[in-house]
Amino acid sequence: MQTLELDLGNRSYPIHIGRGLLSQPELILPHIHGASCVTVSNETVAPLYLSQLEQNIAALKHSAVVLPDGEAFKNLETINLIYTHLLEQHVDRKTTLLALGGGVVGDMCGFAAASYQRGVNFIQIPTTLLSMVDSSVGGKTGVNHALGKNMIGAFYQPQCVLIDTDVLSTLDDRELSAGLAEVIKYGLIRDVEFLHWLDDQMDNLLARDPDVMAEAIFRSCQHKAEVVAADEFEADQRALLNLGHTFGHAIESAMGYGNWLHGEAVAAGMVMAAEHSLLMGWLDTDEVEFIRRLLIKARLPVAPPESMSSDDFMRYMSVDKKVLDGTLRLILMKGLGESVITADFDPAALQRVLARDL
Ligand code: NAD
Ligand code: GLY
Numbered sequence: 334m335q336t337l338e339l340d341l342g343n344r345s346y347p348i349h350i351g352r353g354l355l356s357q358p359e360l361i362l363p364h365i366h367g368a369s370c371v372t373v374s375n376e377t378v379a380p381l382y383l384s385q386l387e388q389n390i391a392a393l394k395h396s397a398v399v400l401p402d403g404e405a406f407k408n409l410e411t412i413n414l415i416y417t418h419l420l421e422q423h424v425d426r427k428t429t430l431l432a433l434g435g436g437v438v439g440d441m442c443g444f445a446a447a448s449y450q451r452g453v454n455f456i457q458i459p460t461t462l463l464s465m466v467d468s469s470v471g472g473k474t475g476v477n478h479a480l481g482k483n484m485i486g487a488f489y490q491p492q493c494v495l496i497d498t499d500v501l502s503t504l505d506d507r508e509l510s511a512g513l514a515e516v517i518k519y520g521l522i523r524d525v526e527f528l529h530w531l532d533d534q535m536d537n538l539l540a541r542d543p544d545v546m547a548e549a550i551f552r553s554c555q556h557k558a559e560v561v562a563a564d565e566f567e568a569d570q571r572a573l574l575n576l577g578h579t580f581g582h583a584i585e586s587a588m589g590y591g592n593w594l595h596g597e598a599v600a601a602g603m604v605m606a607a608e609h610s611l612l613m614g615w616l617d618t619d620e621v622e623f624i625r626r627l628l629i630k631a632r633l634p635v636a637p638p639e640s641m642s643s644d645d646f647m648r649y650m651s652v653d654k655k656v657l658d659g660t661l662r663l664i665l666m667k668g669l670g671e672s673v674i675t676a677d678f679d680p681a682a683l684q685r686v687l688a689r690d691l
Pocket of ligand 1 (some may be wrong): 375377378381403404407434435437439440444460461462463464467468469471472473474483500501502503504505508511545596628675
């Protein structure tokens with residue numbers, strides 16, 4: 334097992350990564366301070382892993398709420414199912430919620446924890462690659478609104494993140510690739526050496542080689558933890574973690590939540606950011622080709638849906654969380670492994686990217 338610490342002063346927490354961790358009560362129990370806990374999972378993950386998790390907490394009063402599965406259910410109506418369960422179980426403020434699932438479950442459980450009785454503790458137990466390398470770490474929680482992705486939420490940190498890499502054995506290939514998009518993102522933003530390592534190791538990652546996978550997860554969590562420790566509330570550099578997300582969120586919202594996976598939309602969005610950077614003279618053609626080739630190798634899309642017009646993009650991009658005082662800010666690249674947040678981009682170049690006039 335490897336352990337990282339996300340350093341947030343007295344709200345710091347460990348991120349444990351390894352095989353078989355779901356069967357190690359000593360990793361979970363120290364983070365449960367009251368006499369009860371409630372697992373939040375979904376109808377796909379609960380039949381696979383809930384009973385294994387429950388063996389750790391058998392001595393505590395515990396129950397589970399099993400949500401419908403899918404991005405289409407990441408909304409306030411589903412959050413209400415969690416609140417109803419907590420109230421029906423007479424759960425008090427000393428309870429701990431356990432998020433057992435992918436990013437959708439983790440984001441919703443975290444938001445329920447942040448808001449139920451003004452805040453109860455929670456633990457992230459991510460079960461997709463994407464949630465292991467990104468969403469379970471850093472405390473962004475929330476739900477979608479019909480008018481925009483992740484528009485309702487809170488910053489609220491877990492007590493601990495427990496990553497049992499064995500659970501990846503049941504994840505389907507498309508979801509694995511979606512997770513690789515966020516792994517590649519860290520390389521593009523801040524670590525060119527990692528990017529080349531991913532290029533070399535892509536076949537092993539797709540084959541789910543346990544050691545290579547653990548290394549990719551560890552290095553991704555290390556990047557995420559460093560950035561969040563430096564800028565928890567996204568005053569500046571945390572925004573870089575949103576490379577490709579302004580375009581990606583527009584794709585997810587416009588195509589209907591769940592039709593394009595989050596990681597797929599981010600992959601296409603990162604290529605759009607690269608194309609924009611090329612038009613700005615900040616990347617060269619070979620670098621953009623390298624990015625495309627790496628994402629294709631990871632079995633990810635490298636262009637937005639043909640059905641989306643530039644007006645469709647602009648409608649959703651205008652409610653992006655990086656819009657400040659009416660000004661859109663974008664994450665662009667200035668070379669591989671270096672990204673910037675900027676409002677100082679050429680709008681004509683953006684228009685060409687959105688209209689696919691390249
Ligand atoms: P997901 O939670 O929808 O999971 C993908 C699918 O895999 C689901 O059908 C799920 O039931 C299934 N699944 C989960 N674990 C499994 C397992 N071990 N075996 C078999 N099936 C399994 O999707 P995701 O990609 O994990 O997360 C995407 C969500 O995360 C999006 O809503 C996105 O906005 C959010 N996100 C949040 C942050 C953050 O910082 N909070 C960061 C990135 C993404
Ligand atoms: N996934 C982006 C962030 O956590 O800031």
